[in-house]
Amino acid sequence: MSTASRPMARVGKPTGPLLRHRLADRGINARLLLLVPGLVFIVMLFVYPFLYGLTLSFQPMDGGGPFDSYRRFFEDSFQSSTIWKTLKLAIPSALFNVLASVPIAYRLRGKFRGKRFLTTVLVIPITLGTVLTAEGLxxxxxxxxxxxxxxxxAGVINEPLPLINNYWGVFFSIVISGFPFAFLLILSYLSGIDPSLERAASTLGADWKxxxxxxxxxxxxxxxxxxxxxxxxxAFSVFPSAILVGDPTNTTRVISIAAYQAAIEQYDWSFASAIAMIMGVIEIAxxxxxxxxxxxxxxxxxxGKGA
Amino acid sequence: MTNASFSELRLESVGRSFGEQEALAGLDLTIRSGEFIALLGPSGCGKSTALNCLAGLLPLTAGSIWMDSRRIDTLPPEKRGFGMVFQNYALFPHLTVRKNIDFGLQMRHLPKADVARRSTEAVRLVHLEEHAGKLPGQLSGGQQQRVAIARAVVLEPSLVLMDEPLSNLDAKLRLEMRTEIRRLHQSLGLTTVYVTHDQEEALSMADRLVVLRAGRVQQIGTPAELHTQPVNWHVADFMGFRNLFPATVVNGGRGVLGDEVVVDVDGLRLVGAAAAPITVGEKAAVGIRPEDLQIIAPNDPGTTAGNVIRAKVSVVEYQGREFAVEVRTATGIRLHLRTPIRLDAGDVVDLRVPAERLLVFPGGNDLPVEEAPLGETASADGRLLREAS
Known part of the structure; x- marks a missing residue:
């Protein structure tokens, strides 16, 4: 705001209105000040801790070069293998959630009685939290x-199937908590598609496929x-269910467990921060x-109008 | 998927209800090949329901639809081979104009060369050659409209259904597109069912009109038939009989159509023609078109003859070639007329209407009650005026 008003005082009368119009055109006015509390909040709670963690990751606890924490992570296969273990969980489960949601949401996209009830039932797993879900599992x-x-x-199997305390336990847990989320999102995306488009396609001879x-x-x-x-x-930041229904020392030792152990068990804040940064980079990638x-x-x- | 044209498409007591509510009931209509039929009515009259039933987008709850001897009312829309133009055009927003038009041809698994040839032809037909590569979102409303029409007619469907296709366009473009649709209809010989709420549009385009009200057919006929002989006041209302008011039949009603009848309107005796059989003592609705009311000079010898109404001018609107004038009689009836004569509010005029142009419809009880005009709250002279509360 201050940079915007200063040149205005300097310029003469003829150009004054022009600048004012240009500012108004870009939506720059005193109301922007309302953004300040929110920006302060974001800087304090997100930007600052993030930058703090980033600098910390370049300052290894026991000295050495700035990239030592990173090097340690990638040189130790016990640590670096957590990347693959996490991706192996997160990508298939996210894909499953999305792909399973599509046909169900497609079928339920119109208006029908009890739609609200059904969506409420589907939202419940989100509200339960992972610990309760894990216990249920x-x-x-x-x-x-x-x-x-x-x-x-029923005589289908002779021995119990190993469905918990391994990969599948965590997979199910991610699906249970992530599916409602994916379903509701896709349902709303589908509802945003004008139904007359499909009707038009059907009058042009297209069957449902x-x-x-x-x-x-x-x-x-x-x-x-x-x-x-x-x-x-x-799914990538899965933590409680990887411990509760997974195999946290071996197959489901996900990357967040590695970070947790570095920070809370070894008090190596630099190493933990480096792992957190690696997590972020993989997610962004x-x-x-x-x-x-x-x-x-x-x-x-x-x-329908495409406009 | 058949594209065979038919000689006759028959709707037999077609009906559609939504729960308890009947949106359409007992629609009987025979569409001959090459005909242009307009379904006309106010919003909520069932005209779009009828169109969707015909297209197969809405299952019937009663009746049947026959294409010559083949029953088609349970076929899904993609198997009927009808083209449809939607009110909002329903263009595929992710496909270019060209691909929108190709879509239906590809669905018929035509060879690539045929698809290209026919869609090029369709693009040319609607004058969109320069826009063929654009997405629908980059086109103006009129251009989108043309794409929608091209997409429907490129398949040379046996029947084209149009659902108020011009309602989203501005007045000038609407007139242009009206002519263009009519021209397309004539040059391609497409059988067309056209839904509209605009009587002028329907009258100017259609070979036959179907007037619907509250889900039921009121009248089916040629534009001329409907224009001159509406069967009830609802149809008359739609056909430009802007002056409709209640009356009582006092003489001449022998229950014969076209009969000369005398009606009483709050003490005023008028002579008119019965639009439907009507008898003495019956309540009636009187309908007069604004253009049939003539202003006669005061003290004209005709003043003493029948059908003269004295009224006071209340509103004058300039409309270019003529004036639209609202007058009020001493008993408070409001009449609308058109005249090239310049009048001023407050002038007293004598109006005459030829007896054959004053139509008397049975059943005036359900005429809408006239609302007090804005800005007039006092009701010193008229019983039709209501205190604005």
């Missing part, structure tokens, strides 16, 4: 859980990309790739 999918007992008494493939899917693709990114980020894929599609209005 332990009871349900455990060796003595209902699921295994039911299968055994063609309508979905050539009209709905291309218009939905940007939404799928965004949904994938969000569920991926949620995956999101970047997805956005690159997305940029090949039409992004714009999905209304």
């Amino acid at each position: 332990l009871n349900f999918l455990g060796p003595a859980g209902w699921f295994n007992r039911a299968l055994m008494s 063609e309508r979905f493939r050539r009209i709905t899917l291309p218009l939905l693709a940007p939404g799928l990309a965004t949904t994938f990114c969000l569920t991926f980020v949620l 995956v999101i970047g790739l997805v956005q690159l894929w997305r940029s090949q599609f039409y992004v714009g209005s999905t209304g």
Whole structure:
């Protein structure tokens, strides 16, 4: 604001209104000051801690070069393997959440009775939190859980399936907490597509498969990309369920566990910060790739007039 | 997917209800090949429902649709081979103009060369050669409209359905597109069903009109038939009979159509023609077109003859070639007329209407009650005036 008003005082009368109009055109006015509290909040709670962590990661605890914490992470396969372990969990589960949501949301996109009830039921897992979900999974999918007992008494299997305290336990947990999220997002993206487009396609001779493939899917693709990114980020930072229903010392030792151990168990803040930065870089890389894929599609209005 | 044209498309007591509510009931209509039919009515009259039923986008709840001897009312839209132009155009926003037009041809699995040839032809037909590579969002409303039409007609469908295609355009463009649609219809010989709420549009374009009200057919006929012989006051209202007021039949009604009848309007005796069988003592609605009311000179010998109404000018609107004038009679009836004579508010005029131009419809009880005009709250002279509360 101050830089904007100073030149205005300096310029003469003839150019004054011009500048004022130019400022008004860009929406620069005193109301922008309302942004200040929010900006201060973001700087204090996000930008500063982030920069603090970034500098910390370049200051190894026991001396050495600025990149020593990073080097340590990549040279120790016990640490660096957490990247693959986490990606192996996060990418398939995020993909599953997105792909499973599409047909269900597609079927439920119109108006029908009980839609609100159904969406409420689907939102519940989000509100439960991962710990309760994990406990439920332990009871349900455990060796003595209902699921295994039911299968055994039906004679389908002889021994309980190992569904918890391993990769699959964490996978299920991520799906349970991430699916509602993906479903609701995709449902709202689908509802944003003008239904008359599909009706137009059907009068042009397209059956439902063609309508979905050539009209709905291309218009939905940007939404799928965004949904994938969000569920991926949620899954990549998985922590409680990796410990509770996973195998936290071996197959599900995800990257957030590595960071936690460095910070809380070894008090090596520099190393923990370096791991957190690596996490961030990987997330940004995956999101970047997805956005690159997305940029090949039409992004714009999905209304019928196309305007 | 058949594209075979038909000689006759029959709708037999087609109906559609939404729960308890009947949106359309008992629609009987035979569409002959090459005909241009307009479904006309106010919003909510069931005209769009009828169109969607015909297209297959809405399942029927009663009746059947026959294409010659083939029953088609349970076929999905993609199997009917009808073209449709939507009110909001429903252009695929992610496809270029060219690809929008190609879409239907590709769905028919035509060879690539045929697709290219026919879509080029369609693009030329609607004068969009320079815009073929653009996305719909980059086009103006009129251009989008033309793409929608080209996309529907490129398949040479046996029937084209149009759902108020001009309602989103401005007045000038609407007139142009009206002519263009009519020209397309004539040059391609496409059988067309056209939904509109604009009587002028319907009258100027259609071979036959179907007037709907509250889900039911009021009248089916040629524009001339509907224009001169509306069967009830609802149709008359739609056909430009702007002056509609209640009356009582006092003489001459022998229950014969076209009969000369005398009606009483608050003590004023008028002679008119019965638009439907009507009898003495019956409540009636009187309809007069604004252009049929003539101003006669005061003290004209004709003043003593029948059908003269004395009224006071209340509003004068300049409309270029003529004036649209609102007058009020001593008993408070408001009349609209058109005249080249310059009048001023407050002038007293004598109006005459030829007896054959004053139509008497049975059932004036359900005429809408006239609202007090804005800015007039006192009701010293008229019973139709209501105190604005």
